[in-house]
Amino acid sequence: MEQNRREFLKVAAGVSAAAFAAGCSTDRMNLVSSGGPMCGFTVPPIKEIKVGIIGIGARGTGAAKRLPFVPGVRVTALCDIQGEKVDNVLSWYKQNGKPDAKRYVGGPEEWKRLCDDPNVDVVYSVTPRELHGPINVYGLNAGKHVLQEVPGAFTIEECWATVEAAEKARRHCFLLENSPYGEFPMLAHRLCHEGLLGDIIHVDSAYIHDQRKLQYKPNDGRFWRIKRHQTHHGNYYPTHPTGCTARYLNINHGDKFDFIVSLESLSGGFERFGRDNFPASDWRHDAKMVKGDMNTSIIRTANGRSIMLQHCVSMPHPYDRINQVWGTLGVFRQYPDYKVVFEEKAGAGSTHSYFSDEKAEEIRKKYMNPMWKKAGNYAKTVGGHGGTDYIMDLRWAYCLQNGLPLDTNVYDLASWSAIVELSERSVNSGSRPMEFPDFTRGAWKTTPAFEIPDVDLAKVGDGNFGKLIDIKADDQI
DSSP: OOOOHHHHHHTSTTOOHHHHHTTOSTHHHHSOOTTOOOTTOOOOOOSSEEEEEEOOSHHHHHHHHHGGGSTTEEEEEEEESSHHHHHHHHHHHHHTTOOOOEEEESSTTHHHHHHHOTTOSEEEEOOOGGGHHHHHHHHHHTTOEEEEOSSSOSSHHHHHHHHHHHHHHTOOEEEOOOGGGSHHHHHHHHHHHTTTTOSEEEEEEEEEOOOHHHHHSOTTSOOHHHHHHHHOOSOSOOHHHHHHHHHHHTBTTTBOEEEEEEEEOOOOHHHHHHHHHSOTTSGGGGOOOSSOSOEEEEEEETTSOEEEEEEEOSSOOOOBOOOEEEESSEEEEOSSSOEEEEOSSTTSSOOSSOOOHHHHHHHHHHSOOHHHHHHHHHHHHHOSTTTHHHHHHHHHHHHHHTTOOOSSOHHHHHHHHTHHHHHHHHHHTTSOOEEOOOTTTTGGGTSOOOOOOOOOGGGSTTTTHHHHTTSOOOTTO
16 A cells, blocks of 8 residues: 555646646655644644634634634634625624724635734634635745634645645644534543543444535525536545544544545436426536435544545435444444443443433433533534534634644644545545555654543633633623
8 A cells, every 4th residue: 555655646636747846756755844743733822812714604704703702812804705794794793892803805815915914813714615725825824823614625735735834834724623522522532532432443424414405506606515516526525524533533643544445326316406496497407416426435544443434415314424433342323313332341231222311311411521511501602503613612712822732733634634535536446445645754653642622711711711601692692
């Protein structure tokens, strides 16, 4: 499976000769850039974090209205091509007594001006996916910490460019992947971390989400999602399940993704939806897809663990991420219902059925992540995927305010996002194995395991957060 950097890129889709001339060589695989590695990287505490948000769509608007409720965080700049979206948020700030923010609107490169703004510490990027890689590199080169929506990059080349920019700039590049911060994924992580499931052997994971209406009838009239299905194979949205799996298996923190095998079913779900819902005169009536309905990938890790990862957004199926963790002492699953069973030692109990609902609830309460115990109710009130987004934002802000490493680093962003290109390459090659680059350049072997995320309420913002979360958030939320 050994491949050097040049061989790896020669088979990557869309790589031109110009890319090699720009410096795509084995040096990128074997040498650390001038800045040094980012494992365990910290910066001096930032007590007031000034955030600039790029992209004020659905998620961007949610972030813009959520972040002012994270103590010690101030939104100082907003950017979007559509000025009215920025104006709507600014109007909301004024109505709700929040500080004003600078307005960057109009041109397609206004986001660069925001990145260059000296009154911005953190770039919070919630843009169309083709901008993720460029914003990573430009923002990092501008000396900003970059928090990037998922996936963090779309190509292996963008992943490498992001890694090198972070290493050189000595700035954080954090993936805004909310799923690991959900109550049940954090519960599963704690069960894994404390050894209650034994040695973790395998994880079943997925992103199954019926998006037929969303993709055929987008609210903003833009069809960027479905166009991906018309032109590409592979799993283009892997990080929701993978972010959880990576923490359970300590990927880049003692283990690493080794190789991936990916295959696809035929495509029929989107086509049937088009025929049944649009007249023959509409292009959607007979639109043809390249990507199959169900993409299934198998990943093996360097330490021999296995992962099943699925992606399907074009068939009628309830939302499902599976999130099933297999250990030598027991199993945890989240969908369609939370279930758990484990033994104290192998063979010391019956695992032919899950624990009763009552016992499972006892375990949920006993091993609940401490952040959810402390701030879960407040997070649910503020909102963002049932409070998950708020818990994520609270955690990265707490780490920056106290000079701690972020939960995930740029190598995690790159490894999770690399599945986009690698899964497509595997499908295109007849489901041959594709090797993951080692973005850590060997540092995964000695990087400590993922810790259980927590916050000290006395060290959040001005120290009064503990009192704040004892009351409900303002009614305007």
